[in-house]
Amino acid sequence: MKITPNSLSITQLLSDKSEQFSIPAYQRRYAWINKQVLELFEDIHSLNEKDTHFLGTILFLTEPHKAGINVLEVVDGQQRIISLSLLLKAIKEKFIELGDKESSNEIDSYLFCEDIKKKRSNKVILGDLDEPDYSRIFASQNLEEVKNKKLLQAYEEFEKHLSEFDSDKLRVFYYKLLNCTTIIRLDTEKADNAYKIFELINNRGLRLSPTDIIKNFLLGHASIVSADVLKETRECWKSLIISLDGIETDDFFRQYLMGILQRKVTFSKLIYEFKKYYLITVKEANVLPEFRLFKEFSEYENGEENHSAEDSESEQPITQPETTAKKVTPKLSITEFASSLKKSANIYGKIINMTFEDKKINNHLCNLQRIESFPTYTFLLNLFQREIGDKEKVSILKLLEAFMLRRHISEYRTSELDDIFPKLTDLKDENIVNQIRESLSHYFPENAVFETKFATHSFKGNEDRAKYVLEQFEYNLIKDQGEYVINSGNDVHLEHIIPQTINTKKAIKEYGNWGSYLGKEALSNHSEYIDKIGNYTLLGQKLNIKASNNPFRAKKKEYKKSNIHLTKKLAEKYSTFKFKQVDERSLDFAKIALKIWNLESII
Numbered sequence: 001m002k003i004t005p006n007s008l009s010i011t012q013l014l015s016d017k018s019e020q021f022s023i024p025a026y027q028r029r030y031a032w033i034n035k036q037v038l039e040l041f042e043d044i045h046s047l048n049e050k051d052t053h054f055l056g057t058i059l060f061l062t063e064p065h066k067a068g069i070n071v072l073e074v075v076d077g078q079q080r081i082i083s084l085s086l087l088l089k090a091i092k093e094k095f096i097e098l099g100d101k102e103s104s105n106e107i108d109s110y111l112f113c114e115d116i117k118k119k120r121s122n123k124v125i126l127g128d129l130d131e132p133d134y135s136r137i138f139a140s141q142n143l144e145e146v147k148n149k150k151l152l153q154a155y156e157e158f159e160k161h162l163s164e165f166d167s168d169k170l171r172v173f174y175y176k177l178l179n180c181t182t183i184i185r186l187d188t189e190k191a192d193n194a195y196k197i198f199e200l201i202n203n204r205g206l207r208l209s210p211t212d213i214i215k216n217f218l219l220g221h222a223s224i225v226s227a228d229v230l231k232e233t234r235e236c237w238k239s240l241i242i243s244l245d246g247i248e249t250d251d252f253f254r255q256y257l258m259g260i261l262q263r264k265v266t267f268s269k270l271i272y273e274f275k276k277y278y279l280i281t282v283k284e285a286n287v288l289p290e291f292r293l294f295k296e297f298s299e300y301e302n303g304e305e306n307h308s309a310e311d312s313e314s315e316q317p318i319t320q321p322e323t324t325a326k327k328v329t330p331k332l333s334i335t336e337f338a339s340s341l342k343k344s345a346n347i348y349g350k351i352i353n354m355t356f357e358d359k360k361i362n363n364h365l366c367n368l369q370r371i372e373s374f375p376t377y378t379f380l381l382n383l384f385q386r387e388i389g390d391k392e393k394v395s396i397l398k399l400l401e402a403f404m405l406r407r408h409i410s411e412y413r414t415s416e417l418d419d420i421f422p423k424l425t426d427l428k429d430e431n432i433v434n435q436i437r438e439s440l441s442h443y444f445p446e447n448a449v450f451e452t453k454f455a456t457h458s459f460k461g462n463e464d465r466a467k468y469v470l471e472q473f474e475y476n477l478i479k480d481q482g483e484y485v486i487n488s489g490n491d492v493h494l495e496h497i498i499p500q501t502i503n504t505k506k507a508i509k510e511y512g513n514w515g516s517y518l519g520k521e522a523l524s525n526h527s528e529y530i531d532k533i534g535n536y537t538l539l540g541q542k543l544n545i546k547a548s549n550n551p552f553r554a555k556k557k558e559y560k561k562s563n564i565h566l567t568k569k570l571a572e573k574y575s576t577f578k579f580k581q582v583d584e585r586s587l588d589f590a591k592i593a594l595k596i597w598n599l600e601s602i603i
Contacts, residue, residue: 005186013185018068018114019069021081022072023078023081023124023125032150033150036079037153037157038161040083041087047181052180052182053176055080058080059074059077059188061188063189067116072187086137086154087158087177090158094159094165095170103171127238129242130151132147209249209250210254210267218334219233225284236338243349247349247352252345253270257277258421263422275290347381350384351377360390361390365380367468368400370465371408372408375414376421378418379400379421379424396433399433399437399602402596402597403440405468405469407444409453412443420439441599450590454533455534455586455587459531459536460530460531466494467538470494470536473596474564474565474566476592492539493541494538495536495537498529498530498577499511502515511551512550512554514551517551518578519578525579535586539564540563543558543562545558555577560572
């Protein structure tokens with residue numbers, strides 16, 4: 001393995017105008033937050049001029065040097081390189097503000113590279129997703145169009161900390177950045193070496209996400225096989241990253257794996273379990289060093305278990321896995337495996353972002369999000385890769401809504417869900433709706449439990465879930481046939497009938513004297529009743545509540561103007577509204593809830 005390590009100052013790292021640092025599209029997006037940005041700034045600012053700040057290791061995949069611009073692929077260290085360039089850009093703008101054109105021009109030599117014809121381009125080139133935003137920042141144009149806000153926030157954070165610097169302070173900081181900040185630069189010309197080095201570097205305690213480690217494992221293996229396989233695998237990974245833009249990629253890999261293995265996988269075991277699955281699934285896996293550590297996987301060759309007497313405990317550093325891997329026949333090539341990952345990521349992105357062609361499916365996915373049904377995605381990722389009709393999928397989504405709402409309200413353990421949903425992936429396509437109904441019924445809260453809990457449940461902190469519940473009550477009230485959709489965004493609010501605050505001067509001025517209206521125990525009972533379902537209704541944003549001597553009477557006038565039948569009925573039914581009415585209305589709603597969120601009523 002030929003590698004070239006060099007300890008360099010930032011000046012030395014950036015001074016070669018023939019080098020350009022490329023962040024490949026398969027790398028994760030820029031992700032530093034203000035805390036990390038501030039730490040970098042303060043580490044440099046607090047240096048004595050004779051001290052040095054070590055910024056870490058940067059790993060480049062290089063090619064033989066040629067005339068013109070030489071593109072170096074950044075395998076590790078992209079977050080630091082991007083942050084350094086943003087900091088230099090901010091310093092440049094501050095020099096311009098202070099009238100120091102010479103220093104400003106000097107910084108350009110670090111931020112840009114030149115080809116043979118002296119044509120300039122950015123020293124750092126980002127992947128497809130971030131490059132447009134990065135270019136906008138460097139051009140100081142159309143900043144309102146920047147999509148990756150972390151890039152813009154990092155730049156603005158640097159600008160903020162430099163804003164109070166005079167010329168002397170800025171020069172000192174600039175000197176310390178260029179000359180007192182160092183990195184270890186590692187260059188290698190072979191992709192397989194690059195990925196090996198990456199893993200060695202990051203096994204020394206630097207924090208990496210499971211996604212980073214999985215990416216390195218997959219691409220590292222591909223690089224061993226051939227350049228073409230590596231190229232195709234990179235393209236699949238690039239598509240995966242694009243599909244999961246804005247989504248926690250570690251969540252995807254965990255739920256993807258749970259659906260395949262049909263059992264719970266914890267985050268702490270995610271990398272371990274992924275490698276196990278990969279090594280028994282991919283044809284070329286036997287060339288990997290890890291393969292000998294997973295000796296038990298040979299037992300699954302051709303889908304048959306082979307318990308050899310030679311497999312003693314001392315020879316197996318990793319215990320026999322609980323897995324359905326023996327069902328995986330035939331094995332996949334690396335590119336087939338990567339393509340399968342890409343397809344699953346695309347579907348997962350559609351589930352999270354609710355971007356399927358069928359609007360009903362998207363609406364029910366939205367309902368599941370509002371209920372807080374994240375564990376269901378393990379099964380949904382499997383479901384949306386099946387060849388079944390949209391009508392069946394909608395029925396299944398409705399079953400999941402009923403199941404998840406009942407369990408949340410009944411306060412059943414959420415830890416069980418990661419055992420329940422992976423097992424659903426084993427169900428056959430034929431008559432799948434009834435199979436799921438039957439499977440879920442074993443974990444479904446009983447009517448008596450749900451009714452009692454619903455009437456007393458506090459929706460505090462779960463406003464979206466409360467709005468969802470009230471919308472379903474509205475549809476039930478009007479016997480909706482799918483022709484009527486409540487705008488659940490900012491146009492329709494979750495209205496507390498008894499206000500959230502009743503005892504401040506501002507509240508009394510805006511809503512009337514609810515403390516006096518509710519009676520002597522108003523303050524002691526208020527927190528218990530304020531977030532019960534009976535104290536909620538839906539109300540359009542434009543219907544402002546005005547205060548008067550009788551608070552509820554003032555609200556009734558506005559409720560009557562609403563087009564929402566649930567709210568109109570509230571105004572018609574109640575002449576007064578106190579804690580007693582909250583209890584009555586909650587009990588009434590609980591009886592309706594039994595009918596709506598019932599597995600047997602969903603077809």
